[in-house]
Amino acid sequence: MKKILAVLLAGMMAVTAFAGCGGQTTESSGSSSGSGESESTAIEVKDSIVDESVFGDENNISLKVWAPDKAVALVKQQVEDFKAAYPGKTFTKIEVVAQGEGDAGTQLLNDASVAADVFSFASDQLNKLVDAKVIADVAFKDYVTQENAPETITAATIKDTLYAYPETNDNGYYLVYDNTVVNEEQAKTLEGILEACRAAGKKFIFNCGDGFYGCTFAFTGGVKIDGFEEDGVTQKFTDYDEAEAVATLQAFSKLMHDYKGTFTSLDVAQIASGFSTGTLGAGVDGSWNTVADQDALKDKFGAAKLPTINVNGTDKQLISMFGYKYIGVNASSQFPAAAQILALYLSGEKCQEQRAEQLGWGPSNKAVQEKPVVADSPVLQAIKQQSENACVQVNIAATLWSPMGNLGNKLIAEQTNPDDAEFFKKLLKETIENIRDEG
Amino acid sequence: MIKSYKLRRHLSNALIYIILAVLGIIWVSPFAYLLMHSFRAESTITVPYLIPHEWTFQNYIDLFNVGSGGSAAINFPRWFINTLVVAIFSCIISTISVLAVSYTFSRLRFKARKKLMNVGMILGMFPGFMTMIAIYYLLKAMNLNQNLVALVICYSCGAGLGFQISKGYFDTIPHALDEAATIDGATKNQIFWRIILPMSKPIIVYTVLTSFIGPWCDFILAKIIMGDKRELYTVAIGLQSMISPEFINEYYKQFLAGSVLVAVPITLLFLKMQKYYVEGVTAGGVKG
Numbered sequence: 001m002k003k004i005l006a007v008l009l010a011g012m013m014a015v016t017a018f019a020g021c022g023g024q025t026t027e028s029s030g031s032s033s034g035s036g037e038s039e040s041t042a043i044e045v046k047d048s049i050v051d052e053s054v055f056g057d058e059n060n061i062s063l064k065v066w067a068p069d070k071a072v073a074l075v076k077q078q079v080e081d082f083k084a085a086y087p088g089k090t091f092t093k094i095e096v097v098a099q100g101e102g103d104a105g106t107q108l109l110n111d112a113s114v115a116a117d118v119f120s121f122a123s124d125q126l127n128k129l130v131d132a133k134v135i136a137d138v139a140f141k142d143y144v145t146q147e148n149a150p151e152t153i154t155a156a157t158i159k160d161t162l163y164a165y166p167e168t169n170d171n172g173y174y175l176v177y178d179n180t181v182v183n184e185e186q187a188k189t190l191e192g193i194l195e196a197c198r199a200a201g202k203k204f205i206f207n208c209g210d211g212f213y214g215c216t217f218a219f220t221g222g223v224k225i226d227g228f229e230e231d232g233v234t235q236k237f238t239d240y241d242e243a244e245a246v247a248t249l250q251a252f253s254k255l256m257h258d259y260k261g262t263f264t265s266l267d268v269a270q271i272a273s274g275f276s277t278g279t280l281g282a283g284v285d286g287s288w289n290t291v292a293d294q295d296a297l298k299d300k301f302g303a304a305k306l307p308t309i310n311v312n313g314t315d316k317q318l319i320s321m322f323g324y325k326y327i328g329v330n331a332s333s334q335f336p337a338a339a340q341i342l343a344l345y346l347s348g349e350k351c352q353e354q355r356a357e358q359l360g361w362g363p364s365n366k367a368v369q370e371k372p373v374v375a376d377s378p379v380l381q382a383i384k385q386q387s388e389n390a391c392v393q394v395n396i397a398a399t400l401w402s403p404m405g406n407l408g409n410k411l412i413a414e415q416t417n418p419d420d421a422e423f424f425k426k427l428l429k430e431t432i433e434n435i436r437d438e439g
Numbered sequence: 440m441i442k443s444y445k446l447r448r449h450l451s452n453a454l455i456y457i458i459l460a461v462l463g464i465i466w467v468s469p470f471a472y473l474l475m476h477s478f479r480a481e482s483t484i485t486v487p488y489l490i491p492h493e494w495t496f497q498n499y500i501d502l503f504n505v506g507s508g509g510s511a512a513i514n515f516p517r518w519f520i521n522t523l524v525v526a527i528f529s530c531i532i533s534t535i536s537v538l539a540v541s542y543t544f545s546r547l548r549f550k551a552r553k554k555l556m557n558v559g560m561i562l563g564m565f566p567g568f569m570t571m572i573a574i575y576y577l578l579k580a581m582n583l584n585q586n587l588v589a590l591v592i593c594y595s596c597g598a599g600l601g602f603q604i605s606k607g608y609f610d611t612i613p614h615a616l617d618e619a620a621t622i623d624g625a626t627k628n629q630i631f632w633r634i635i636l637p638m639s640k641p642i643i644v645y646t647v648l649t650s651f652i653g654p655w656c657d658f659i660l661a662k663i664i665m666g667d668k669r670e671l672y673t674v675a676i677g678l679q680s681m682i683s684p685e686f687i688n689e690y691y692k693q694f695l696a697g698s699v700l701v702a703v704p705i706t707l708l709f710l711k712m713q714k715y716y717v718e719g720v721t722a723g724g725v726k727g
Binding site for chain 1: 691
């Protein structure tokens with residue numbers, strides 16, 4: 001009797017749990033197709049503003065926008081400009097809520113119906129948002145394609161559908177240094193940086209154990225990813241020269257061991273802190289930490305693309321992971337047309353320029369990229385140069401990060417012998433197998 | 440072999456104290472670190488040494504000065520009040536419900552008593568977060584998501600299932616008292632309030648403490664229910680958001696200060712009720 005009861009109760013709970021999930025999926029996929037139909041792609045857009053007829057019969061509009069905390073004040077002001085641009089429409093409420101871009105996708109997947117109508121997110125989340133059908137496709141595809149850098153459009157296009165409005169072209173990492181420790185010439189090579197840091201008794205931070213940064217080692221060695229296999233989940237790699245990749249890994253490992261105590265693998269959050277206490281000479285830091293680093297270093301702030309590493313006599317450029325940020329529209333929005341028009345406005349030239357000026361974000365808009373605010377910023381230039389030597393963070397399997405982080409950890413591990421080529425050969429093979437989940 | 444009893448005793452005591460002292464230091468060191476660094480003035484995130492070089496109260500002042508770190512989205516005082524309110528209400532409701540359920544199972548005899556107790560036990564075996572998705576959608580259907588009332592409901596409504604310890608305690612109170620009261624004309628309800636409860640201070644204190652602490656520590660459920668509604672966060676989610684990559688550079692030291700402050704209400708309550716607490720746990724455990 002007791003057992004039957006237990007099974008019954010457990011069953012009931014499981015069913016309720018699934019019922020909850022099921023309800024959500026149907027609801028959002030239903031409205032996604034709805035919003036797709038209501039828009040056509042051939043709409044005339046001028047300066048990111050459309051004719052009020054595009055709103056259709058939507059009025060008394062109420063929307064929620066997610067923006068990263070640092071941008072909230074600016075986005076609020078941009079929303080006011082947006083309202084002013086459409087005087088014929090009544091906006092009941094446009095709320096701007098702080099929500100980090102890294103987390104936006106997860107929050108949206110938790111429950112799309114209470115999430116924002118218009119949200120900023122990082123490119124790596126696009127696949128899962130599209131798979132879950134919670135993101136609506138872009139209504140003004142032609143205009144957006146023509147305004148923004150082609151790589152940002154390609155990365156947001158899945159099976160010929162553009163799913164998001166490009167917002168930035170800067171989501172990556174670059175070299176930050178204290179220019180009293182490392183000079184511009186030394187910053188060009190990893191060897192130069194490490195030598196300068198050691199001479200000054202300071203540290204160099206590179207977060208080897210995190211796959212986002214750790215993948216640099218394999219990529220620099222010539223390993224390249226090429227989307228997914230046909231199953232849509234297994235990461236596809238192009239053929240690479242194993243001898244070269246192994247030699248590169250060895251070169252990295254050798255530097256880490258030669259400069260033990262100088263080359264440290266710590267979280268990037270430690271970089272700004274290290275600069276302010278004066279214990280750090282240089283570090284590889286994300287673009288989102290730029291302001292903190294600048295505050296810590298003030299006049300001593302230096303920025304450059306990632307350095308080169310000498311592998312058997314040739315200098316090889318470090319290849320990084322690089323992504324974009326987008327503005328997406330929630331497929332279950334109550335006001336699909338208004339949400340699309342707002343996303344178009346926020347991703348437009350004027351808004352991108354304001355963000356570049358006030359927040360230091362690298363724009364994806366072609367016109368803004370040419371403007372002095374970008375051309376004269378050493379940070380944005382460093383990021384731009386690095387983006388030319390980078391793997392685009394799109395179509396990345398969830399299984400990529402841990403094995404890449406493990407690879408980085410192994411390279412710097414004390415017991416690793418940098419001269420043992422066999423070890424690195426095996427390590428690389430295992431890493432790729434683990435990423436492809438064949439192990 | 441050491442002959443002297445005294446020497447032997449001293450030696451063994453010394454050894455025991457050394458082991459205990461080492462364990463004590465290991466156990467206390469994270470708290471000591473937290474406390475010291477919440478008063479640290481220099482640097483922004485972590486520093487490679489243990490004792491801060493400069494001391495200040497600024498982190499605590501900043502914590503209550505909303506927007507001082509550059510973001511209006513970090514509002515510790517508000518989160519603190521939210522948590523306190525939720526904790527007080529769920530503490531009152533769950534204490535009453537736990538005690539009432541325990542009294543019922545301990546004193547009343549009815550047909551499904553044994554079976555209901557078993558159901559209670561079995562339900563208690565499942566981890567709380569298993570039903571979280573279901574709870575979320577049920578609350579949403581009642582339009583209660585992103586609401587503090589929802590948290591009070593979640594924390595207190597299942598509380599009655601935790602009746603075992605207090606039922607064990609009530610079982611130790613002699614039935615003769617109930618019988619005497621019944622002869623004097625008391626109803627079951629009167630017996631509960633007038634006879635049993637005044638004799639059960641330890642177990643009441645224990646129930647109050649455990650149900651008060653819950654909301655301060657719970658993270659998963661609160662996070663799911665609140666979503667992006669930052670002004671309704673509890674301290675647990677709020678503090679975690681302070682060390683997310685977006686905020687860590689500006690808020691790390693305030694996070695340390697906040698973590699220290701979270702301990703204050705719990706510690707105060709604990710100190711006030713401590714003498715009953717130990718009694719309650721042991722008394723309830725004797726006869727389960």
